[in-house]
Amino acid sequence: MSSPIHVLLADDSVVIRRIVCDVLSDHRDVQIVGAAADGRQALELIESTHPDVMILDVEMPVMDGITTLKTLRQTNRRLPVIMFSSLTTRGAEATLDALAQGASDYVAKPAGTGSRSEAAEYLNEHLLPLVLQWGRHHQRGLNRSGGDRTRPRTTQRIARSSAAGRQQSVELIAIGSSTGGPNALADVLKDLPADLPCPIVIVQHMPKVFTRLLAERLDKTCSLTVREGTDGAPIGPGEVWIAPGDYHMVVDGSAGQLHLRLNQDEPENSCRPAVDVLFRSVSEVCQGRCLAVVLTGMGKDGMEGCRLLKEKGARIVVQDEATCVVWGMPRAVAEAGLADRVLPLPDIASELILSCRSRTRPAAETC
Numbered sequence: 001m002s003s004p005i006h007v008l009l010a011d012d013s014v015v016i017r018r019i020v021c022d023v024l025s026d027h028r029d030v031q032i033v034g035a036a037a038d039g040r041q042a043l044e045l046i047e048s049t050h051p052d053v054m055i056l057d058v059e060m061p062v063m064d065g066i067t068t069l070k071t072l073r074q075t076n077r078r079l080p081v082i083m084f085s086s087l088t089t090r091g092a093e094a095t096l097d098a099l100a101q102g103a104s105d106y107v108a109k110p111a112g113t114g115s116r117s118e119a120a121e122y123l124n125e126h127l128l129p130l131v132l133q134w135g136r137h138h139q140r141g142l143n144r145s146g147g148d149r150t151r152p153r154t155t156q157r158i159a160r161s162s163a164a165g166r167q168q169s170v171e172l173i174a175i176g177s178s179t180g181g182p183n184a185l186a187d188v189l190k191d192l193p194a195d196l197p198c199p200i201v202i203v204q205h206m207p208k209v210f211t212r213l214l215a216e217r218l219d220k221t222c223s224l225t226v227r228e229g230t231d232g233a234p235i236g237p238g239e240v241w242i243a244p245g246d247y248h249m250v251v252d253g254s255a256g257q258l259h260l261r262l263n264q265d266e267p268e269n270s271c272r273p274a275v276d277v278l279f280r281s282v283s284e285v286c287q288g289r290c291l292a293v294v295l296t297g298m299g300k301d302g303m304e305g306c307r308l309l310k311e312k313g314a315r316i317v318v319q320d321e322a323t324c325v326v327w328g329m330p331r332a333v334a335e336a337g338l339a340d341r342v343l344p345l346p347d348i349a350s351e352l353i354l355s356c357r358s359r360t361r362p363a364a365e366t367c
Helices: 013-027 040-047 067-077 088-101 116-126 127-144 153-162 183-189 210-221 275-286 303-312 329-335 346-359
Strands: 005-009 028-035 055-057 081-085 107-109 174-175 200-205 225-228 239-242 248-255 259-265 291-294 315-321 341-343
Touching: 005 013, 005 040, 005 127, 013 028, 013 127, 028 040, 028 127, 028 341, 040 088, 055 067, 055 127, 055 248, 081 127, 081 341, 088 183, 088 210, 107 127, 116 127, 153 225, 153 239, 153 329, 174 183, 174 346, 183 200, 200 248, 200 275, 210 225, 210 239, 225 259, 239 303, 239 329, 248 275, 248 291, 275 291, 275 303, 291 303, 291 329, 291 346, 303 315, 303 329, 303 341, 315 329
Parallel strands: 005 028, 005 055, 055 081, 081 107, 174 200, 174 291, 200 239, 225 239, 291 315, 315 341
Antiparallel strands: 248 259
C-alpha cells in the first residue's frame, strides 16, 4: 500500500482553507499536514511537515505567493508547488510569473459557484487530480536512487528507428503542450527568426484569460508575431496562434488560405482546448505537409492526433524526458512509435527552422 500524499496548503482565506482541506482529506490517499495563512508560515511548516505537494495562494499578507516561491526555490527545487489563483487578469499574470519562477502547476480558484457543494465539486475535478499526480511524482523522485531521471531505452530506440527522410514539404507547424509548456514555448519561440516561412498553431492547456496573457508575453520575447486565436482569423508565415482557453481551435483551408476556427464542442482528453482536436484538423487540411511537435505535459493528449498525422505522412517531433517538466504527452507519442525525432528542448527550434526552410514547394502552394 502506497503512503499518503502529504499536502501543505497556504491561503489567507479561512473559508478557502477549510473547503480545500475538507475536499482533499476525503480522499484516502491524501493527508493535509499543514495549513498556513501566509507564505512565511508555510515556509516554516515545510521543515516539520515534509510535504509531497504545496498548494500556494498568489495573494497573501506578510509574504505573497511569488515571494514564497522564490524563497523556497533557493533551497528546494524538488517540492511540487501548485499555484492557486483567482481567474482574473491579475491572478493570471501572477501565475505566469510563478511558472517562470519554478512553480510546477496551477489551478484557478472556484469562481461563480453558488454553493459550497459546487465549489467542492470544482476542486474535486480540477485540484485533486493535480495533487495526486504531483504527489506521486514527488514520492517516486524521493524513492529513486540519487534522483536520477534515466531516459528509457524506448526513447533512444524510437529516435533512431523512426528518424526518416523528409518526404513532404512543411507548410505549417502545430504544437501541443501542457504542464511546463509556457516556459518550454518561450524557449522554442525565442530562437525562431521573424522570417520563418511557416505559420505556427499551438494548443497549450490553459484556462481563459491565461492564454491571452501568455500570447502577449510570448509576443514580447520573440521575433514572431504571437496572438491568441480568433474565429476566422487568416494565418500566414511568421505568425504564431495560441488556442484560447475553453475553446477548441482548428485549422480550416479555403481558397488557398488557411484560417482558424473556434468551437466549444465537448472536451477531449478532459481538455478544451485539446491538442488532438487541433492535430486532427491539421491532418485533414494539410495532409502530410506539416510538422507536429509535442512538448512537456501530463497525459496523452495529442497522441491520437499524431497517429492521424503520421498516416498522412507528416513528421512528428517530441521533447525528450530529460528536458521535460513532465514526460507524459511526449512519452505517449514516442512509445506509440510515432515520433520521428525525440529531441532536447534546446534543439527543437533549429529542427523547426530546418523543416520550414527545406520546403520543396513554392510558398504560394499552401495546405
